Amino acid sequence: MSHAPLILAIETSCDETACAILSKDEVIAECVYTQAEHAMHGGVVPEVAARDHQKRLPNMVADLFKSSGCQVKDLCEVAYTHGPGLAGCLLVGHYYALGLSSSLNIPLRGIHHLEGHIMSAFLDDSALDWSDRFKLRCPSIVLIVSGGHTLFIHATLKSYQTLGETRDDAVGEIFDKIARMMGYSYPGGAALSKLASKGTPQYSLPRPMIDSKCVDMSFSGLKTAARLLYERLDLHRLNPEDHIQLRCDFAASFEQAITDTLLVKLARAVDQTDSKTFILCGGVSANVRIRHALMSWCLEHNIECLMPKMAYCGDNATMIGVASWVRRDLNKVIEAPAVRLRASIDDL
Ligand code: KG4
Ligand code: ZN
Numbered sequence: 001m002s003h004a005p006l007i008l009a010i011e012t013s014c015d016e017t018a019c020a021i022l023s024k025d026e027v028i029a030e031c032v033y034t035q036a037e038h039a040m041h042g043g044v045v046p047e048v049a050a051r052d053h054q055k056r057l058p059n060m061v062a063d064l065f066k067s068s069g070c071q072v073k074d075l076c077e078v079a080y081t082h083g084p085g086l087a088g089c090l091l092v093g094h095y096y097a098l099g100l101s102s103s104l105n106i107p108l109r110g111i112h113h114l115e116g117h118i119m120s121a122f123l124d125d126s127a128l129d130w131s132d133r134f135k136l137r138c139p140s141i142v143l144i145v146s147g148g149h150t151l152f153i154h155a156t157l158k159s160y161q162t163l164g165e166t167r168d169d170a171v172g173e174i175f176d177k178i179a180r181m182m183g184y185s186y187p188g189g190a191a192l193s194k195l196a197s198k199g200t201p202q203y204s205l206p207r208p209m210i211d212s213k214c215v216d217m218s219f220s221g222l223k224t225a226a227r228l229l230y231e232r233l234d235l236h237r238l239n240p241e242d243h244i245q246l247r248c249d250f251a252a253s254f255e256q257a258i259t260d261t262l263l264v265k266l267a268r269a270v271d272q273t274d275s276k277t278f279i280l281c282g283g284v285s286a287n288v289r290i291r292h293a294l295m296s297w298c299l300e301h302n303i304e305c306l307m308p309k310m311a312y313c314g315d316n317a318t319m320i321g322v323a324s325w326v327r328r329d330l331n332k333v334i335e336a337p338a339v340r341l342r343a344s345i346d347d348l
Contacts, residue, residue, distance in 0.1 A: 006023055006075050007022050010320070012089050014044055015049050022321035039186050050092055079320050080094055082112065119134070121308050129329065130325040131329035138155060145281075146171075163269050164265065164269065175192055181227060182240075200252055226257075230250060233250060285307055
């Protein structure tokens with residue numbers, strides 16, 4: 001059965017190579033490959049990542065069509081992540097999508113990576129068109145917590161307005177840095193949170209900027225405090241195998257400090273708008289403690305709470321495809337999130 005028209009979506013902004021095919025209301029096929037070679041370097045090596053995207057992307061797209069039985073003639077649009085992200089990586093996705101769309105003579109659409117993350121929350125089991133799922137939830141407050149960004153956004157049908165953002169490190173970034181200090185390879189956020197799930201948050205760490213009225217955040221002081229606590233507990237010297245509970249309690253205390261800070265800032269964001277819907281998204285939205293805490297807060301305050309399924313928390317092309325369908329149906333009326341781009345095609 002044909003699901004035409006279809007959008008092919010490409011994501012290559014960092015270390016995930018991903019492609020997906022979506023109809024106006026359904027995910028038809030999807031594939032994500034996570035590059036493993038960065039783990040030993042403690043972070044993503046941009047040049048290595050870009051080359052790997054270049055090597056894999058064409059075969060991944062070909063395999064996606066072959067395994068799903070979809071045909072390129074059924075495509076109505078090619079969507080790709082245009083930023084923010086690593087410049088070389090973005091270029092690979094951009095030129096691949098450009099080549100394909102021009103050879104098929106169909107539109108090419110660049111999608112903001114953060115808009116993609118927002119749309120990941122709509123990848124549910126509803127039968128509605130993607131754009132109707134989005135329309136139903138506007139206006140809403142969105143918290144994006146990823147490796148490169150941490151910000152609250154007020155999303156309406158017309159625009160995304162930033163309510164507050166981190167002034168220094170992103171939440172995913174400090175998860176990865178503290179995880180690295182504990183001996184985990186990059187990205188260590190998920191490993192740290194696994195440890196934290198077996199611990200008690202009994203150690204005191206700061207909740208930065210919670211007394212300030214604004215929605216802005218700052219996490220670098222918490223990172224330093226966590227480092228000092230780690231040394232004070234002697235964890236940098238003790239054999240990890242012999243002190244598992246201590247490590248779990250340390251991880252839980254760190255995670256709880258972040259969670260409490262996000263909770264306070266969510267309350268501030270809610271106070272500033274009249275939205276009755278909250279959306280949590282970005283790689284760190286896979287964190288169980290943060291998910292539970294924010295969900296319970298919303299329940300208590302009568303606010304509808306949406307979060308992506310675990311499989312869609314991290315970078316993927318499916319969310320880029322949803323964003324493309326939403327933009328297509330709403331005739332591009334929404335403005336892209338107005339956030340600082342770290343390094344993107346726009347900088348070249
Ligand atoms: O959104 P994402 O996949 O990539 C960016 O756009 O940055 O986010 C990746 C980030 C990494 O920092 C990773 O450690 C973090 O999400 N992350 C987690 C968890 N799973 C992934 N952080 C905390 N707890 C988790 N369970
Ligand atoms: Zn991301």
